[in-house]
Amino acid sequence: MLSRKARLDAHGEDSSYFLGWKEYEKNAYDDVQNPTGIIQMGLAENQLSFDLLESWLASNQDAARLTRNGESVFRELALFQDYHGLPDFKNELVEFMAEIRGNKVNFDPRKLVLMAGATSANETLTFCIAESGDAFLLPTPYYPGFDRDLKWRTGVEIVPIHCSSSNGFKVTKCALEEAYQQAHKLSLNVKGVLITNPSNPLGTTMGRDELNDLIGFAVAKKIHIISDEIYSGTVFDHPSFISIMEALMDRKLQDTDLWSRVHIVYSLSKDLGLPGFRVGMIYSNNETVVSAATKMSSFGLISSQTQYLLSKILSDKKFTRNYMKENRKRLKTRRDMIVAALRDAGIGCLKSNAGLFCWVDMRHLLSSNTFDAEMELWKKILREAGLNISPGASCHCSEPGWFRICFANMSEDTLNLSMQRIKALVGRIQQCRRGRVTHQDSGCNSRRRSFSKWVLNLCSYDREPDR
Amino acid sequence: MRLIVPLQGVVQGRGGLILGSIIPGALYYFFQLYLKRCRSAKPNSNPPSPSSSSAQLADLSRSSSRSNLSSRGSVGPVRVSARANSIAKPNASPYYIGLEMASEDPYDRFDNPDGIMQLGLSENRLSLDLIETWILENLERSMIGGADGHLNISGIATYQPLDGMMEMKIAVAGFMSQVMGTTVSFDPSRLVLTSGATPAIETLCFCLADQGNAFLVPTPYYPGFDRDMKWRTGVELIPVHCRSSDNFALSVTALDQAFNQARKRGQKVRGILISNPSNPIGNMLNKETLYSLLDFAREKNIHIISDEIFAGSTYGSEEFVSMAEILESEDFDKNRVHIIYGLSKDLSLPGFRVGVIYSFNTSVLAAAKKLARFSSVSAPTQRILISMLSDTRFIQRYIETTRERIKKMYVAFAAGLKQLGIECTKSSAGLYCWADMSGLIRPYNEKGELELWDKLLKIGKINITPGSACHCIEPGWFRCCFTMLAEEDIPVVIKRIQRVVET
Numbered sequence: 001m002l003s004r005k006a007r008l009d010a011h012g013e014d015s016s017y018f019l020g021w022k023e024y025e026k027n028a029y030d031d032v033q034n035p036t037g038i039i040q041m042g043l044a045e046n047q048l049s050f051d052l053l054e055s056w057l058a059s060n061q062d063a064a065r066l067t068r069n070g071e072s073v074f075r076e077l078a079l080f081q082d083y084h085g086l087p088d089f090k091n092e093l094v095e096f097m098a099e100i101r102g103n104k105v106n107f108d109p110r111k112l113v114l115m116a117g118a119t120s121a122n123e124t125l126t127f128c129i130a131e132s133g134d135a136f137l138l139p140t141p142y143y144p145g146f147d148r149d150l151k152w153r154t155g156v157e158i159v160p161i162h163c164s165s166s167n168g169f170k171v172t173k174c175a176l177e178e179a180y181q182q183a184h185k186l187s188l189n190v191k192g193v194l195i196t197n198p199s200n201p202l203g204t205t206m207g208r209d210e211l212n213d214l215i216g217f218a219v220a221k222k223i224h225i226i227s228d229e230i231y232s233g234t235v236f237d238h239p240s241f242i243s244i245m246e247a248l249m250d251r252k253l254q255d256t257d258l259w260s261r262v263h264i265v266y267s268l269s270k271d272l273g274l275p276g277f278r279v280g281m282i283y284s285n286n287e288t289v290v291s292a293a294t295k296m297s298s299f300g301l302i303s304s305q306t307q308y309l310l311s312k313i314l315s316d317k318k319f320t321r322n323y324m325k326e327n328r329k330r331l332k333t334r335r336d337m338i339v340a341a342l343r344d345a346g347i348g349c350l351k352s353n354a355g356l357f358c359w360v361d362m363r364h365l366l367s368s369n370t371f372d373a374e375m376e377l378w379k380k381i382l383r384e385a386g387l388n389i390s391p392g393a394s395c396h397c398s399e400p401g402w403f404r405i406c407f408a409n410m411s412e413d414t415l416n417l418s419m420q421r422i423k424a425l426v427g428r429i430q431q432c433r434r435g436r437v438t439h440q441d442s443g444c445n446s447r448r449r450s451f452s453k454w455v456l457n458l459c460s461y462d463r464e465p466d467r
Numbered sequence: 468m469r470l471i472v473p474l475q476g477v478v479q480g481r482g483g484l485i486l487g488s489i490i491p492g493a494l495y496y497f498f499q500l501y502l503k504r505c506r507s508a509k510p511n512s513n514p515p516s517p518s519s520s521s522a523q524l525a526d527l528s529r530s531s532s533r534s535n536l537s538s539r540g541s542v543g544p545v546r547v548s549a550r551a552n553s554i555a556k557p558n559a560s561p562y563y564i565g566l567e568m569a570s571e572d573p574y575d576r577f578d579n580p581d582g583i584m585q586l587g588l589s590e591n592r593l594s595l596d597l598i599e600t601w602i603l604e605n606l607e608r609s610m611i612g613g614a615d616g617h618l619n620i621s622g623i624a625t626y627q628p629l630d631g632m633m634e635m636k637i638a639v640a641g642f643m644s645q646v647m648g649t650t651v652s653f654d655p656s657r658l659v660l661t662s663g664a665t666p667a668i669e670t671l672c673f674c675l676a677d678q679g680n681a682f683l684v685p686t687p688y689y690p691g692f693d694r695d696m697k698w699r700t701g702v703e704l705i706p707v708h709c710r711s712s713d714n715f716a717l718s719v720t721a722l723d724q725a726f727n728q729a730r731k732r733g734q735k736v737r738g739i740l741i742s743n744p745s746n747p748i749g750n751m752l753n754k755e756t757l758y759s760l761l762d763f764a765r766e767k768n769i770h771i772i773s774d775e776i777f778a779g780s781t782y783g784s785e786e787f788v789s790m791a792e793i794l795e796s797e798d799f800d801k802n803r804v805h806i807i808y809g810l811s812k813d814l815s816l817p818g819f820r821v822g823v824i825y826s827f828n829t830s831v832l833a834a835a836k837k838l839a840r841f842s843s844v845s846a847p848t849q850r851i852l853i854s855m856l857s858d859t860r861f862i863q864r865y866i867e868t869t870r871e872r873i874k875k876m877y878v879a880f881a882a883g884l885k886q887l888g889i890e891c892t893k894s895s896a897g898l899y900c901w902a903d904m905s906g907l908i909r910p911y912n913e914k915g916e917l918e919l920w921d922k923l924l925k926i927g928k929i930n931i932t933p934g935s936a937c938h939c940i941e942p943g944w945f946r947c948c949f950t951m952l953a954e955e956d957i958p959v960v961i962k963r964i965q966r967v968v969e970t
Contacts, residue, residue, distance in 0.1 A: 001770070001802070003737075006674040006834035043626065050620050057620065065606050074599045079590060080818040081663075081811075082570075116662045116820075120841045127699055128551040153673055153699065153838070275626045276846030278662070288547050291555035296699070299666040303845035304818035 005153065020378075020388040029386070031414065039418045042388045044200065044356045045409040046234070046273035048330040052323050053273070056313065063312035066305065073308065080304040083297045085114040089307040092314035093281065097266060100233045100324070105245045111283055113293040114307070116300035118230050118267035118280035119149050122194075124296045125263055125282050126154045128289045129224050135159045135188035136226070137179045139171045141359075141395035141402070143200045150194070159183040159190070162398045165361070168350060169202055171195070171210050176217045192224030192261070193217070198231040198241065201395050201404035202359045203335075203352030205235060211247040215258065224261040230280075233271030233324055236332035237353035260286040268310065270356065271324070277306050331356065331408060334415070338407045341419035345426045356408040360389075363401030365429055374400040385425040387418055554698060561920055562587065562690040562936040569930040576956070584952070584960055587930040589746065589898045591780065591815045591950040593872040597865050598815060598855075605854060623846040630839035631660030635849040638856035639810075639823060645862055646779035646813050651792035659824040659835040660849075664776050664809035665695050666842035667822035671805055672700045674834045675770050676737040681705050682772070683725050683739045685717045687901075687937035687944070689746045689774075696740070705729055705736070708940040711903070714892055715748050717741070719759045726767055738770030738803075739763075744777040744787065747937050747946035748901045749894025751785055757793050761804070770803045779813030779866060782874035783895020794827065801827035810852070812898065813869075819848050873898065873950060876957075880949040883961040887968065898950040902931075905943025907968050916942040919967075927967040929960060 020042055029037035057064055066074045080086065087109070094107035115121040130136065132155025138146060139161040150156055161179040163169040176193070183190045193214060197206045206214075218225045227244040235241040244262055253259055263284040269275035279302055282293050314320055338358055339349050350359040366373040371393045378391040381403075392402035407415060546552075558564070565587045574582035631639075636655035643653045661667045676682070678701030684692060686706045696702055707725045709715040722739065729736050739760065743752045752760075764771050773790040781787050794801050806825040811817035821844055824835050856862060877900065881891050884902055891900040908915035913935045920933040934944035952960065 001675075001768075001828075002830055002834065003673060003675055003677045003680075005677070006830065045626055047621065047625065050624060053624070054620050066602065072599060072603060074602050075595055078595060078598065078816050078818050079592070081820070116842055116845070117840075123841055127548065129547055131548050131550070148837075148840070153841075274624045276624050278843045278845045286547065288551055288555045292547070292551035295554050295694075298663075298694070299669055299699075300662050300842040301820050303662070303820045303848040305848050305851070306845040309847065 020382055023382060024388045036386065038386045038388055039414060040388050040409065041405050041418060042390045043409050044406050045275060046270060046356050047409050049273055049323060049327045052326060056319055060312065063309050066308065077304040077308055081301060083294050083301060086304060086307040086311060089311035092311050096314050096320060101243045101246060105243055105249065107283060111285060111290055113282045113290060113297055114302050115280045115282065115297050116278040116302055118265055118269065120300035121265045121280040121282045122149045123154065124293050125226060125265060126150050126156050127296060128292045130154065130156045130191040132156065134191045135183050137161050137190060137193045139163050139195060141201055141392055141397035143196060144394045157188050159188060160396050165399055171214065173213045180221060190221065190223055192226055194226040194228065196228040198235060198354035200231060200355060201357060201390065202350055203355035203357055205239060205241050205354055207239065208242060211242060211244065215247060215251065219258050226263050226265060228265045230265065230267045230270050231355050234331055234356060235354040236328040239353060263289065278302060279306065279310065334407045337415060345423035357404050357406040360403045360405050361401065362403055365426065366401050369400060371400045381425065385421040387421060560690060560936050561917060561933050565924055565930040568924060581928065583928045583930055585930055586947045586949065587932045588951060589812065589948045590817060591812060591898050593876065593950050594865060594869040595815055597868060601855060601861055606851060623850050627846050629843045630836040631844055632849050634853045635660060638853045642856045642862060643808055645859065646866055647787055647789050651789050651795055653791060653825060657825055657827060657832060659832060659839050660844050661822040661824065661839055662820040662842040662844055664807055664811060664822035667807050667824045668695045669700060670835050670838045671772055671824055672696050672702050673838060674831050676702045680735045680737045681729060683707050683722055683736060685709050685741060687747055687934055687939035689742060690936045706938045711941055717756060719763050722763055736769055738772055740772045742774040744896030746777060746897060747899060747932065748892055749897035749899060751787055751896055754788055754793065757788060757790060761799050764803055765800055770805065772805050772807060774807040776807060776809050776812050777897045780873055780898055781896040782870050782877055785895050787896065805831060820844060821852065876949045876954065879954060879957050883957050887961065887965055899946050899948040902945050902947050903943060904945055908943045912942050922967050927963040929963050
């Protein structure tokens with residue numbers, strides 16, 4: 001009775017990503033009501049700077065009350081459903097986006113299409129660029145949500161570009177070419193490459209060389225580049241962020257065909273910490289894409305009230321500059337906290353400079369170098385340490401043992417508690433290993449490695465080369 | 468590539484002729500095919516360096532325009548999808564053309580008295596003053612104010628359930644019940660909220676039908692369905708024509724005929740889409756019709772989508788009967804009925820983007836809940852509306868006042884049209900009337916209708932929706948929305964129509 005899509009969808013929620021969520025919902029941590037509950041570290045949400053927004057709202061009653069200079073703007077907002085978006089809001093957005101990129105790039109509001117969240121923006125862009133049965137290449141590891149957002153209703157496939165820890169998961173020319181050939185083997189027509197820059201789940205930004213390799217590849221294969229830059233405002237450390245537009249302009253490619261095949265997806269969910277507002281957008285130099293996406297945005301328009309409120313917030317440049325600066329500072333502090341605490345527990349992280357999470361190396365804690373062992377470890381962390389984190393397999397990482405841990409959606413105390421729990425668990429696992437030489441223990445596995453060798457491995461890994 | 472078809476030899480049945488013409492023909496055909504494959508498979512040997520891109524650019528521009536003509540996106544260099552190309556083209560329907568022209572030169576009694584009067588958009592502006600007052604008195608408190616007066620943004624800033632907050636569902640379910648006369652109650656757990664009724668109906672299509680499947684839709688119907696239900700889903704709409712002789716009533720016989728014809732064509736019908744109250748007619752389906760529809764759906768094993776978005780905008784003596792009410796009292800297979808609703812018409816808030824899918828089918832709800840991620844309602848908007856909709860006394864006053872005002876406008880407008888000899892079908896709901904201008908068009912066909920529409924738009928400076936845009940099978944009917952006007956504007960409209968009609 002239902003469509004094929006609906007029948008497929010109904011059985012889609014058995015991956016680990018969702019299992020963790022379900023367990024968390026049943027037994028959510030609360031510092032007072034449920035101190036032994038599960039701490040949510042699988043949600044990339046930024047709750048660190050709500051106080052700044054609250055104080056702005058308190059001193060700018062006009063915006064919240066939908067008045068302008070004392071006059072009500074309610075009527076125009078109540079009736080405003082133009083899919084071209086509120087002009088004031090778009091003008092502020094392009095300035096905000098330019099500022100994040102150090103004003104090295106300028107954006108035209110006529111090329112901006114508003115959607116209800118980056119989720120909607122990514123799907124709409126896919127509808128505009130690809131036919132059902134076409135493919136996008138995505139570097140792994142990637143955000144698990146892409147498997148839904150890019151594929152479900154569009155019928156488009158994802159072919160992974162395998163990245164490895166040997167070079168810090170950077171995208172190489174070789175990996176790009178391999179992925180392209182793989183797509184051909186599967187008889188899939190490659191329409192584009194989708195990168196997330198800064199990367200989710202890695203928390204790193206793409207370097208100039210990496211971007212240039214990607215550009216060269218897109219020119220050679222005559223395909224699109226979609227750059228999901230929703231974390232661009234969370235870059236809190238060196239190296240600085242280079243947008244795909246900046247890279248193209250530096251190579252003077254504005255008048256080439258590639259210019260109209262490059263599209264940016266952006267959102268205010270991460271940079272301003274407002275995922276509940278549902279604000280996403282597509283920026284494209286391609287007229288057909290802008291025109292088609294604008295009309296398709298009818299299926300996900302942003303509430304006019306929200307557009308108005310945000311246009312007011314963004315027009316206060318002093319506030320936004322201060323907010324971004326302070327927010328980045330707080331993110332960096334958090335990141336440093338978690339990295340130090342993990343190191344203390346003998347766990348290393350990929351050196352990151354952006355995002356709301358760390359890409360954590362727990363390969364040494366696996367009973368074997370397999371994804372089954374990764375799942376086993378993930379379940380232990382969920383059930384014994386009471387932490388919901390994201391296993392690398394859910395992000396399509398090609399190497400087992402990596403996990404994404406979010407650090408910006410909780411208080412400092414909760415973060416400290418989570419680190420204590422991890423340390424305790426790691427201690428238990430290693431004790432288990434030390435003690436299993438002579439007898440079988442139900443909680444440990446049988447693979448032998450000496451404790452000292454592990455410690456040595458960790459020490460050499462921790463010494464990351466300076467960028 | 469030319470295809471040589473030696474039909475003559477085959478038809479005349481002479482073996483020699485067949486072989487003599489087919490074999491060389493086939494050889495030539497395959498040779499052409501081989502050549503074409505070679506041409507398109509030739510890879511670029513060297514990636515072009517930036518400095519040599521201009522020559523490359525010239526080549527690429529030419530093939531780009533070629534692929535715009537054909538609908539196959541995969542021939543030649545990679546371009547955008549065929550879907551994007553078709554959607555990006557300016558819309559040729561008079562429904563959209565009129566809306567655009569009127570919005571570019573909008574009439575204002577004081578600032579732009581020669582502008583175009585908008586009667587093509589079914590929006591209710593009659594009672595915005597009531598909502599405005601409520602907002603001014605309650606907004607800030609409702610959006611982010613905590614009990615102690617301290618602002619707390621986490622309630623609206625953080626991720627919320629993508630199919631709507633539970634409090635919002637409870638509030639909307641309560642509103643739906645209130646607006647439909649409290650004869651039926653709605654279960655909040657059967658709601659999925661979306662950013663407007665537009666995504667609600669598209670999402671439902673994705674859940675109920677595969678590409679190439681079809682829905683039966685009684686005509687005339689809302690022009691937006693062609694976009695909402697077809698663009699990205701690949702679903703087809705089969706019109707089931709209703710006629711003025713029956714007052715455009717829906718007949719099960721006609722549905723049956725359409726269903727059988729579709730089956731003969733090999734088209735799988737997945738359901739019926741009705742709008743009740745009807746857009747653009749403004750009539751309501753009575754209980755008997757609803758029962759017959761359910762019987763028909765059960766017999767053919769198909770779904771019913773009931774778009775009830777105008778349920779609260781009634782002004783006649785009849786009471787509105789929702790599908791939900793029928794199902795509450797009878798033992799029908801509820802799994803095949805789904806209701807679409809929204810706050811754009813009854814609460815005059817199209818800008819706030821709130822739509823509803825209401826279904827008794829748990830599998831449909833589960834699928835729709837997941838798809839709602841692509842069209843979620845903004846959290847700050849949900850907060851305000853939770854507050855507003857929970858103020859049931861205000862809502863009651865609003866519903867009653869709106870109905871009175873719509874009725875007043877309808878009576879005045881219909882009387883004005885009658886003065887010009889233009890009759891409207893008897894309607895009791897909606898924000899428009901369905902006017903018979905068939906006596907004023909020449910010739911009596913779609914061309915004549917569109918000529919009148921064009922004259923009214925460009926000379927009369929009035930935008931109304933021609934019946935052909937709504938797939939009406941009889942020419943000369945027009946939908947005129949009157950709830951965007953003030954009462955003083957009605958004589959202006961009538962005069963303008965008169966001016967055009969008399970020339």
